[in-house]
Amino acid sequence: MSVLSIQEVSQKYAIKTDTIRYYERIGLMPPVPRKANGNRYFDEALQGWLEMLVCLRRSGISIEALHDYTEMVQAGDKTLMARQNLLEAQRTLLLEKQADLERSLKRLDHKISLYKSGEIRANKSYFEEYKIPETIQLENERKRQFKEKGSL
Amino acid sequence: MSVLSIQEVSQKYAIKTDTIRYYERIGLMPPVPRKANGNRYFDEALQGWLEMLVCLRRSGISIEALHDYTEMVQAGDKTLMARQNLLEAQRTLLLEKQADLERSLKRLDHKISLYKSGEIRANKSYFEEYKIPETIQLENERKRQFKEKGSL
DNA sequence: GCTTGACTTGGAGTGCACTTCAACCAATAT
DNA sequence: ATATTGGTTGAAGTGCACTCCAAGTCAAGC
Incomplete structure (x- = not known):
């Protein structure tokens, strides 16, 4: 329960593993810690972070805003x-x-x-x-017509 | 007030002329009527239609849904x-x-x-x-360590 | 020892909704 | 007459947010 694989968080928060990796790559998360073989693992803090990301993204908060926020937290x-x-x-x-x-x-x-x-x-x-209405005459075409009538 | 050019509806509903033409092209509106020179004009019915489109799009209703609806109305x-x-x-x-x-x-x-x-x-x-947490050991790596210890 | 399956990477591809472009035409202003 | 303004077209380009892919590594089960 406390430490999950990418697959497991993916299921827990209904978000594709590709998307999670993408989020990390573009800096929507602090660097995700790895096991000795290089695999990511997600502790409770990171799970909370991810849940927040999913929630805010669902409501339309931009990648950019979340990126900036993440950078600032790390700063x-x-x-x-x-x-x-x-x-x-x-x-x-x-x-x-x-x-x-x-x-x-x-x-x-x-x-x-x-x-x-x-x-x-x-x-x-x-x-x-x-x-669908008919094609209508132009202002000046109508004017021209009047002129023609007047000049007749 | 009753009949507007593409520019005028564009301003009235805060939507680019390009977007209006795009909406027509992909069938989000019934064919827009033209003046004799080919320019579009928007009567009150079409203005209302456009206003509705803008409103529904702003809230995230898909182009596809609006397209289908438009087709059905025409059918x-x-x-x-x-x-x-x-x-x-x-x-x-x-x-x-x-x-x-x-x-x-x-x-x-x-x-x-x-x-x-x-x-x-x-x-x-x-x-x-x-x-950022430290890299942690794998389950089986820990097991192997125990084994090694046991075999020493 | 070999296969299976979950993971890794960088990069390319996708889908949606515009948005811009180039080339053209029509009406008005100087 | 010519320049400007505002419209037309189809096609190509853009931006965002993923999403997929190929090629590879690693640990586990047979």
């Missing part, structure tokens, strides 16, 4: 303030995502209710039952 | 049920995203509170202040 206490700022910026991004999601859910729910009530068939404009 | 009333199903499936996806977001926000808020309280310096395990 030590002098980056404490910058780390806090980074986390707060990411928090703001998530709150925006949350608002977007809320808006979309409202729209989707409304739309679904129209389907359920059968109203969608009658609802010709807006998003449903779009009718 | 007519026989697809009403399938459309409703598609929308409900997308709704489920958004709810999942919402849950992920909630989880991440909780974690982020917790972490930020640790930074604010100054606790993060002391919080050695878990995600912060990760210390």
Whole structure:
């Protein structure tokens, strides 16, 4: 339970081994410790780190932000303030995502209710039952037509 | 107000003209009507459609889903049920995203509170202040060592 | 001793969603 | 008349985040 292979953490956190190695390679984790034969092992601290990564990535926090954070953690206490700022910026991004999601859910729910009530068939404009309009004349073409009429 | 150029809708909905043309090309919109010179114009119905696209894309609904929906709308009333199903499936996806977001926000808020309280310096395990462990021995290597000791 | 299976590496390939490009045309401003 | 502005096209390029691959090592089971 306390020390796991790459395979085991992979299953525990539903993330591919390739992705874990990729994350290490690009610096989303501190260097992962190895056994004598070179195989990675994940102690509880690293498992926690990985779980956090998976959680934050799932919600759309960028690789770049996580990379920067990781670097700063490794750089030590002098980056404490910058780390806090980074986390707060990411928090703001998530709150925006949350608002977007809320808006979309409202729209989707409304739309679904129209389907359920059968109203969608009658609802010709807006998003449903779009009718392709004819080609229209240009402003100046219309002007030209008037001119021609006037000059006739 | 009622009929806009590609530039104008682009500004109205904060989406690049290139993206609008791309959306049309791949079938995320019904064919956009043209003026006599070939330029696109967007009536209110199409503007509404575009607004919906932007909203749903922002929340992460896939191009593919929107494509399928668009095709079905153009195919007519026989697809009403399938459309409703598609929308409900997308709704489920958004709810999942919402849950992920909630989880991440909780974690982020917790972490930020640790930074604010100054606790993060002391919080050695878990995600912060990760210390690289030493290389550890393999199970069988340890066994072999015991064997060697035993055979001495 | 040989095969199986989990691991290692660096590098190439994939999928999605744009984004940019080059070459062109049409209308307006000087 | 010419330059500028704003549109058109199809094709190629970009950026992100993986994902796969080939070639190899290592330890265990038969």
